[in-house]
Amino acid sequence: MLIYKPNQDVIRIQETTNGNDIEFHIHIFGEEPFVERMKLVREKFDENQALTDVLFYVYPNHEYRVIVRQDYYNDFVLELMRHQFLQSVEWTA
Template structure:
């Protein structure tokens, strides 16, 4: 199981299991510069050959809902780390 930490001053992430998917609710405060990094992650997953791996939905007030297939969960979390939305990622037994 992957665990991760993020800076709560820069964003808030809530993860919810939903059948074969994991839903991430991600919200940014207005001053956060990390929204642009999330858009880069979205472009990365939009440009690959699998169109149903990670789906992004944008809501008002700097809020995003991201639906991730279980088999792309690790890829998505590591992309969050790569783009510095997360402070750490760790495998837990």
């Protein structure tokens, strides 16, 4: 399991379990470059062969709802870290 700390100057993340999936409610506070970085996160999962791995719903004011299959949870969190939306990620037992 991963525990992460959001970059609170840039993003607010709320995470809930939705059946077999994890649902993220994300709000980006700034314009550039983090809005563009979220597009890169989305492209990463749109380009792979799994159609239902990560589903993005984009709303006004840089709000997103992202539904992540449990088997892609770690990949999604690490991709957020890669694009500096998170300050830290650590493994727990």
